[in-house]
Amino acid sequence: MNTLSSNPPESDSTRIMKPLDLEEFKRQGYMMIDFLADYYKNIENLNVLSNVEPGYLKKRLPSSAPFQPESIESILEDVKKHIIPGITHWMSPNYYAYFPSSGSIAGFIGEMLSTGFNVVGFNWLSSPAATELETIVMDWLGKMLKLPKSFIFSSCNEGGGGVLLGTTCEAILCTLVAARDKKLSQIGKENIGKLVVYCSDQTHSALQKATQIAGIDSKNLRVIKTKKSNLYAMSPASLISTILLDVENGLVPCFLCATIGTTSTNATDPISLLCNVAKDYDIWVHVDAAYAGPICICPEFRHYIDGIEEVNSFSFNAHKWFLTNLACCCLWVKDHNSLTSSLSTYPEYLRNKNSDSKIVVDYKDWQIPLSRKFNALKLWIVIRSYGVENLMNFLRNHVKMAKIFEGLVRKDGRFDIFVPTKFSLVCFRISPLAIINSNGNEGCYNGKIINDEYLVNELNHKLLNSINSSGKVYMTHGKVGVFFIRCAIGSTLTEEHHVTMAWKLVQEHANSILGFQGKRLENNGASKTHSG
């Protein structure tokens, strides 16, 4: 039955193009590698934050698709001329905005391999290696984080394990839906309007969005206020009192999202204490460590997720701070049956004996979509290419650079550190105690302490716009009571000299805005962390 090994007949559709001609594949593949290597080589010469105007691109590109093919050379020419100026360069070493996206050689070639195989691993059968490698890599990572056995496939018999999704939004939506349905199975579907979801005012907007999508009434999203004195962590006492009020009003507590490393200030919620509260009301607790999760592979940071054995689910983004190109979110759950009973479908055309017998994992039932790429390859290649020790040291080096930046800020009396730096995010601002000596625009403040929160916010805003407009760095802001500047260190290419130069740049722009030429305010350290 060797019928398939015969050669193609000569008459075979010669006029049809060959979109996978191998010589052309190699030629264009090499060309793209060279193009990207050139891009990285010159990335420091580009404005980090793009300065194009809205609508710039439609003035430059045709309004309809070409009827005839165009060469890759002319396409790449257009990328250089029209696309690159419109990109904000997340891979730049001078990128400190939001949280940087993490890219690496290993992450990149892992994505190439996954894209090249182009398998759709919705269930085990559709590509067994895609599912099995994912369970293995999630166990590797789980062990690196010292997650309890209840989250590790190979050590637990009770339905724990991990899955790779695209983003934290998906991780939160999947777990929220699981929690919702678990609760509704007890109280009846008609009571969906009674379910309450808890978070703090520092929780990522992903929770709000997931709540909206899951059909939970937005008026039942409890946003617990945090305080600076508590470094913006969620207070278990506030959680209790909020829950008690809800229960008194006949509502049903359902889901709590705690965060390790919030977006604005890197606040860390006290997992154990919150779980103590949650367990009395059978609340599903999810821990979102989107950014800070990876650093917990270092023993000296592991304490931030102490208590993780008590939560229902835990996630972080490997594309944020773990050298894995977009998109890659790691989610672990203790009881995958809760997840799959909400998310599974089993249409006829996917039926097969291994799925029927439930001896295999079908990841389609752990996520929102049906289709999925071979997600595990890039994470597997990242971990193997660098090894656990190098990964730990690489992350530690970012924390070290953040400490250096924080130290530089503290040395300049015109600035405050808004909250002490825990990981690699530095939150700082021009201090209300700074002396302003403006050149006219705010002339009335000549030589005076600012001491006006509105004006301080304005000045910080102005400073941020000023440094970003320079094109030399990109930082973003936070506003928690007051406006402050966030310097998030985590871009793969960032080295110590970038960080010290970034601070020099901030100082130079501050000089210009405050009207000083490098002079320091006379001020003792005691008042340096100003209450916001």
Add this chain to the structure above:
Amino acid sequence: MNTLSSNPPESDSTRIMKPLDLEEFKRQGYMMIDFLADYYKNIENLNVLSNVEPGYLKKRLPSSAPFQPESIESILEDVKKHIIPGITHWMSPNYYAYFPSSGSIAGFIGEMLSTGFNVVGFNWLSSPAATELETIVMDWLGKMLKLPKSFIFSSCNEGGGGVLLGTTCEAILCTLVAARDKKLSQIGKENIGKLVVYCSDQTHSALQKATQIAGIDSKNLRVIKTKKSNLYAMSPASLISTILLDVENGLVPCFLCATIGTTSTNATDPISLLCNVAKDYDIWVHVDAAYAGPICICPEFRHYIDGIEEVNSFSFNAHKWFLTNLACCCLWVKDHNSLTSSLSTYPEYLRNKNSDSKIVVDYKDWQIPLSRKFNALKLWIVIRSYGVENLMNFLRNHVKMAKIFEGLVRKDGRFDIFVPTKFSLVCFRISPLAIINSNGNEGCYNGKIINDEYLVNELNHKLLNSINSSGKVYMTHGKVGVFFIRCAIGSTLTEEHHVTMAWKLVQEHANSILGFQGKRLENNGASKTHSG
């Protein structure tokens, strides 16, 4: 202020690894291109459907992550030895299962570029080119499909336009949530239990899943039965009667999912007629053309989406049949405000003046997650690299090959075509009119017409397992009343000789199962399309 151009000091963290060293990037990048070119070159020698046993991989890989780095050479050696045997080769020219995933040079290098830039394009500001190119490419594609102006950014002032998502599941979930909230804003959130969603028994399971996630009671998902006499299209009359009953019972019709090219049999629902029904009840109509959408760029196939101007939203997967590597789903909506009012969040740290003034598109509010890659690049590069004419001819050639396969089936009297082939999916089965001459297992049927539906299903199942076990092709099944085999032609590398050889293989295995050696049943054509 040229502070950032200074050279790195020599003391700079020399002991930290460099995960983006450019020489190494090139070396590994080229190596991966060569690896994949080799994979494609030899792909026909591999078993299309992997035959590994569940759990095979954990026996071959370590149970913990390596502490020290490993070389890319040893990793790729493991890919060859342990991963490739566990892959089902979706890129093989002999892959005819489900719907093939579509890969091409242009799709591949487009993904490389997007992965290399690694920008997170959640809003306009985070990388203007990512948003703007997406609006341009969606307009290109919309015009190629002759979508009405109400779906095209540049021709409409009423909020129409397109977005790239990962999968059809996401497209359906996003539009369902928009429809749900639009209706709830009229009848009150507390009435979520009254909303009804309509589909047919041929609609993709994505709708069931979206319904589950969106918190719509699963008992309110109306699955309208289809009939073979109607080629499994949804009947407007059945839709009306179902709606009337719901309304009579105080329920509220909300969402209808129509399909062009269903998974099982490529049924096409009559869009216009269904919209006529839906509009009387203000039902959101979504058209899912996940697989068949692209062929509608050919004028002779465009009629399948006639009436599209009446629907609210329309989607197809470019990763299924449009040469775009995974994942890429194209969604157009007429009124993006419905979408964004359900899906938008606007946390402080994303605030910026362009978003504030609403002069830009922020795609984060058109999708489930916040983060997104620079999605438009690969589709843009696909369309430009091949051009509209080549793309049309490429798709037509798949349809032509399907017709050839169908013709071969029809010539063999032992087989029935289950439904006439519209696009590139051929549904066929051993006919109940075939004569069985088994060698013992079913000895009692010697020389008799089968004429027993249960036995016919069993034989077709056996035939499918037999051809798939050969490793030489991979087809999957459908079950609509009866069990049949699906041959979905659409893999990028498939040429005419593959298709004719695939049919020879089917015949050889049928010979063995039916106990014939290439003999034909004496049977006239009239009864060839057997009613299932």
